[in-house]
Amino acid sequence: MKKILLIEDDIRLAELISEYLCRYDFNVVQVLRGDQALSAIAREQPDVVILDLMLPGMDGMDICRQLRKSSALPVLMLTARADIFDQVTGLEIGADDYMLKPVQPRLLLAHLRAILRRQENHPDSSPNRVLRFGELQIDLAARQVCWKGNEIDLKTSDYNLFVILVQAAGHVLSRDELLRRWRGIDFDGMDRTVDVSISRLRRRFNDDAQEPRKIKTVWGRGYLFSPIAWEE
Numbered sequence: 001m002k003k004i005l006l007i008e009d010d011i012r013l014a015e016l017i018s019e020y021l022c023r024y025d026f027n028v029v030q031v032l033r034g035d036q037a038l039s040a041i042a043r044e045q046p047d048v049v050i051l052d053l054m055l056p057g058m059d060g061m062d063i064c065r066q067l068r069k070s071s072a073l074p075v076l077m078l079t080a081r082a083d084i085f086d087q088v089t090g091l092e093i094g095a096d097d098y099m100l101k102p103v104q105p106r107l108l109l110a111h112l113r114a115i116l117r118r119q120e121n122h123p124d125s126s127p128n129r130v131l132r133f134g135e136l137q138i139d140l141a142a143r144q145v146c147w148k149g150n151e152i153d154l155k156t157s158d159y160n161l162f163v164i165l166v167q168a169a170g171h172v173l174s175r176d177e178l179l180r181r182w183r184g185i186d187f188d189g190m191d192r193t194v195d196v197s198i199s200r201l202r203r204r205f206n207d208d209a210q211e212p213r214k215i216k217t218v219w220g221r222g223y224l225f226s227p228i229a230w231e232e
Contacts, residue, residue, distance in 0.1 A: 002116060003027045005046035007037045007063070008078070009055050013103070017050070020105040021112075034058035035180040038066055041073065042163040045129070045141055048115055050108075053079035053090070057180055061093060068094035070131050070167050071140075074115045078103060131166055134231030136205075138166060152204055157182075161197045165215060165225040174222035198223060 004026050008014040011032065018028040031040045035057025041049065049067075053060040064075055077095040079087075087098050096118075097111050129140040137146045143159060145152045154162065164181050165173065176186060178194050198215055201207075207214040213229040 001025050001027050002047040003029065003044065004048050004050060004112070005029050005031065005037075005040060005044055006050045007031045007034065007040075007055065007060070008050070008052045009033065010052070013101075017103065017105065017108065021109065024109060026112075032056075033180070033184070034060065034063055035177065036184050037063045037181075038167055039160060039164050039181045041067065041071075042140060042167065043160060046073070047119075048074045048076060048112060050076050050078060050112075051095070053077060053081065061089065064090065064093050064095055066168060066171075069169065071129070074119060076108075076111060076115060133166070133169065133227045134229075136230040138163065147205060154204065155200075158197050158200055158204075161194070162201055165223065169225045169227040172218045172221045172224045178223065194223075 002025075004021060006014055006017060006028055008017070008030070009032050014030050014032070018030060021028050029040070029044050029046065031037055034055030037049075037051070037055075037058065051060045051063060055063075060077055060079070064077070067073060067075065074096045075094065076097045076099065077090045078099055078101055079090075080101040090098050096115055099108065099111060131138040131140065135148045138144070139146075140163070145154055145159065145162070161178065161182050164178060173181075175194050179191065180186060182194070199209065202209055202212055202215055205214055214226055216224045216226055218224050
């Protein structure tokens with residue numbers, strides 16, 4: 001049974017698509033917000049992502065750009081906008097296919113099957129589920145983290161946050177954005193769970209708490225996973 005991650009904020013449409021695809025032996029996981037997409041991808045390890053273009057929290061274009069930095073996971077993009085510019089942009093940033101709404105379920109099924117056939121016929125293009133930065137290696141399928149040849153045992157919550165940071169390597173993520181992707185909640189000005197988890201991660205990877213270089217604090221903005229620091 002192939003797993004589909006459906007990222008769509010129209011609840012009624014998401015339910016209709018899910019119900020239809022389930023009849024054809026697909027396992028469909030729904031995500032209603034764009035800012036929860038990348039953490040859901042890391043957690044669920046789907047075979048294909050169906051991605052709406054207009055989403056709350058983070059739009060489909062940004063999600064696809066972030067995903068393509070570390071993965072070749074197939075993406076089928078949906079939009080209600082018929083603008084040819086959007087279609088070209090979506091394909092150029094890495095979407096594998098593009099469909100306009102309203103979506104015809106039978107046509108959507110045919111597109112999904114075509115994407116999966118291409119994956120099976122070209123195994124070298126299968127999703128990149130191993131991320132590497134210097135001596136750091138993360139096997140997303142096995143949820144395994146190795147550093148300097150040793151496996152690092154992380155708590156589930158710390159692992160999930162770490163993957164979010166790694167998949168955004170070189171980009172600053174605010175505490176609010178991290179919380180939304182990690183736990184699906186907004187920052188209330190008091191929640192320190194992100195800071196506590198990052199402190200634990202720094203200790204596990206010998207990152208100096210006073211002058212961290214691997215997971216940097218960018219004052220007034222948030223946190224940044226530095227890809228260069230792991231090569232030293």
